[in-house]
Amino acid sequence: MQPNASPLPPAGTADVDPEPQRYRAIWISDIHLGTPGCQAEALLDFLKRTESDTLYLVGDIIDGWQLRRSWYWPQAHNDVVQKILRKVRKGTRVIYVPGNHDEFARKYLEHSFGGVEVAHDWVHTTADGKRLWITHGDLFDGVIQCAKWLAYVGDWAYEFTLKLNAWLNRLRGRLGLPYWSLSKYLKLKVKRAVSFIGDYEAAVAREARKREVQGVVCGHIHHAELREIDGLLYANDGDWVESLTALVEHLDGRLALLDWSDLARPYGAAAPLPGRAELPDDVATPLPLPVAARRL
Ligand SMILES: [Mn+2]
Numbered sequence: 001m002q003p004n005a006s007p008l009p010p011a012g013t014a015d016v017d018p019e020p021q022r023y024r025a026i027w028i029s030d031i032h033l034g035t036p037g038c039q040a041e042a043l044l045d046f047l048k049r050t051e052s053d054t055l056y057l058v059g060d061i062i063d064g065w066q067l068r069r070s071w072y073w074p075q076a077h078n079d080v081v082q083k084i085l086r087k088v089r090k091g092t093r094v095i096y097v098p099g100n101h102d103e104f105a106r107k108y109l110e111h112s113f114g115g116v117e118v119a120h121d122w123v124h125t126t127a128d129g130k131r132l133w134i135t136h137g138d139l140f141d142g143v144i145q146c147a148k149w150l151a152y153v154g155d156w157a158y159e160f161t162l163k164l165n166a167w168l169n170r171l172r173g174r175l176g177l178p179y180w181s182l183s184k185y186l187k188l189k190v191k192r193a194v195s196f197i198g199d200y201e202a203a204v205a206r207e208a209r210k211r212e213v214q215g216v217v218c219g220h221i222h223h224a225e226l227r228e229i230d231g232l233l234y235a236n237d238g239d240w241v242e243s244l245t246a247l248v249e250h251l252d253g254r255l256a257l258l259d260w261s262d263l264a265r266p267y268g269a270a271a272p273l274p275g276r277a278e279l280p281d282d283v284a285t286p287l288p289l290p291v292a293a294r295r296l
Helices: 040-049 064-069 075-089 103-108 142-146 148-174 182-189 194-210
Strands: 021-028 050-057 093-096 116-118 122-125 131-134 215-218 225-229 232-236 245-249 255-259
Touching: 021 040, 040 050, 040 075, 050 075, 050 122, 050 245, 075 093, 075 116, 148 182, 194 215, 194 225, 194 232, 225 255, 232 255
Parallel strands: 021 050, 050 093, 093 116, 131 215, 215 232
Antiparallel strands: 021 245, 122 131, 225 232, 245 255
16 A cells, blocks of 8 residues: 555546555444535545445444434435445445434344345454454443433534534635644543543443454444454444544454545545554543534
8 A cells, every 4th residue: 555655636636546445344434424514525535445345334324313304415425325336236245234313224124225234233254353243332322322312402512513614624725724623623622521432432342242252343422443442352433524534454354444534635635545543552532522512
């Protein structure tokens, strides 16, 4: 893989189609199609530049909660769906594990849509024989489970932050500045929810251990992570509304996080980079927004 050596083509000179990077598996989640916060162009760029034997959609792919309130479905969101269906036709196995925002899809478990297999959860075996349990993760989120209304209220504050973020970045784009995530910045500033993230990660890892697997892949909290928790591999593939991250398995079984926000300036102009982290052991955990201000 090329480490960002070649100069990037200028924005708008599209149709440069480099060979896609090949992986054994790719996990993405929390895309939230149907909301203005969804960064569909960045995701399309990612899907164009990567290929895998298996693509896992780990929940909150389509935001049913938001679409019920008001219909929002621009062309780019259609393009994402089409791109995924095209991957199926070209031989990628696509497995869709619904989350809480697309729980409507849980009614169609064991069905297949255009070749996309829907499952409640899944176990993936890596090339080096690790068994990974795949779940969206909302079941381990006390807030969603105990008080759904609180999550709805939190949506408004979150929507607002994302709108502000989009506006700010259009401005930054005009000034020639790179993409900068306001919500990520706020998370770093707000210290309250650190225990929420920690509690969540611990709960997911605990449940995975019960299932006698070596690791777990989830999403839901919009916080990409790849580390060991008490000897169990915890992987969170992040999201495509703020952090623009994916989890990948290399052909030899190594797992890595890809951070597309480093590359998304402006979308379509960057080349894939190796993952920013391969099982880091001393990652400083960024602090998330307080629970009430997060859409999970
Ligand atoms: Mn979720």
